[in-house]
Amino acid sequence: MQTNICLFNTLTRKKETFVPLEAGKAKVYTCGPTVYDYAHIGNFRAFLFEDLLKRWLTYRGYKVTHIMNLTDIDDKTIKGSQKQGIPLRQFTDFYVKAFFEDIKALNILPADVYPKATDHIPEMIQIIKTLMAKGVAYKGEDGSIYFSVCKFPEYGKLSHLKVGELKAGARVSQDEYAKEEAQDFALWKAWTPEDGDVFWETELGKGRPGWHIECSAMSTKYLGETFDIHCGGVDNMFPHHENEIAQSEAATGKTFVHYWMHNEHLQVEGKKMSKRFGNFYTLRDLLAKGYDPIAIRYLLMSTHYRQQFNFTFEGLEAAKSAVERLRNFVRRLHEAEGTTATGKVATLTAKLEACFGGSMDDDLNIGIALSSLFDFVREMNALLDANLVSKAEAAEAGGLMMRLDEVLGVIGKVEVEEALPQDIDALVQKRETARKAKNWKEADEIRAQLKAMGIVLEDTAQGIRWHKEKA
RNA sequence: GCUGGGGUGGCCGAAUGGCUUAGGCGGUAGCCUGCAGAGCUGCUCUAUAUGGGUUCAAUUCCCAUCCCCAGCUCCA
Secondary structure (H helix, E strand, C coil): CCCCCEEEECCCCEEEECCCCCCCEEEEEECCCECCCCCEHHHHHHHHHHHHHHHHHHHCCCEEEEEECEECCCHHHHHHHHHHCCCHHHHHHHHHHHHHHHHHHCCCCCCCECCEHHHCHHHHHHHHHHHHHCCCEEECCCCCEEECHHHCCCCCCCCCCCHHHCCCCCCCCHHHHHCCCCCCEEEEEECCHHHCCCCEEECCEEEEECCHHHHHHHHHHHHCCCEEEEEEEHHHHHHHHHHHHHHHHHHHCCCCEEEEEEECCEEECCEECCHHHCCCCEHHHHHHCCCCHHHHHHHHHCCCCCCCEEECHHHHHHHHHHHHHHHHHHHHHHHCCECCCCCHHHHHHHHHHHHHHHHHHECCCHHHHHHHHHHHHHHHHHHHHCCCCEHHHHHHHHHHHHHHHHHHCCCCCCCCCCCCCHHHHHHHHHHHHHHHCCCHHHHHHHHHHHHHCCEEEEEECCEEEEEECCC
């Protein structure tokens, strides 16, 4: 199999042709949520970018193995569970469940495995032991175990930060005094009274893992010591991913990851999303306002992942209309009854497939991919208007739309003429009778009545048409 | 302060040293329609932060200025 997918690699700051370790397979690890609260739309931008990447690799024929971790042990989850007075696991399970509900609503394909940090303590200890044996980790005065950054000369290769130039004291943590060097980071944190009953008694001492080690341990367990792609938000680039590289490569002596991909953050109404500005939204907040999750999916996905994106409610309305346009088009294809085949459809589908594919191959250039899709829709609509699309051609075009929707995930199953419930069907017939009798007033009233019930009627040259109104 | 990304029409967002400066949304006019919806077509008046420079030609390259965003030890 040969494909020509180019991905922007943070390591080299260049687009590179994707060459997997194993032909035809892509091993992908993506940093998942910290389950201490509902995820916000910024989190979902990252998960949607990763979903798009995965779907595109799949479209191009790769067998993708996708691992997404669930961080269920850190300061925030501990604090949250203590505040509610419930065990850590009970606390995090609640938000894990919420997370799965959210990604389902957004039509994000599930990962193959969602490993939890607390289920992988032994694997983490194994790596830390190896690092200690190699002399790159040490026990500090507080009993915590730290990674010695100066023992890993390549430290900073991902984020392009020079260790010596890091601003000291920007966020000084309590345990800093116990470290040999300020830039060293914790692999294992010794128990402190604030941790309460959250600790593990291990050969490293009583305590809990540092944040970064979980991703090294779990990615290695499920994908191997070296794998293809690792994704996350730009904020994870430093220190999280930099530290993962240090830990993993120091432990194994092998390259950890070939392609590092980072998505940019989003802003809301031109400002940084923050609780302080009152522009902080979880998916649930938006759903409660009545927005369609698929419109949210479309909106968050339709801007290139390395571009900062400005989330606005106006944009969300626009996204809803755009999705509706695609769905209307697919609906028309289902209903096409033309008999004349001009051969133009084949030309258009070939053009779309080539242009969409070429764009997506270019570091997921979704902007151009979508513009080619809408070009196709417009040109096909014109042919449909002129009744120049045969049934077979419509099926061909519809098939392509469905294949592309395997990537976009926004059209879904457009209902074909299924049977309406009897009472509704009776209303439709009644209106039709009134309409035929040119009794417009009654016909319009029934139409409005049906709309209130979620059934949209359209009168077309081919007869009456209906579809369910999407939220 | 250091490092990086960015400022494109009413809004969102592509692209490019000239060849038609995408696409979506919105507005508007026309066609179609009893009306509406969907769809098609036109228009939305020199859209590329500002000031210089290089060039036959810059929105695209260079310089300066202003503004926004991010990273600088646990926020996607």
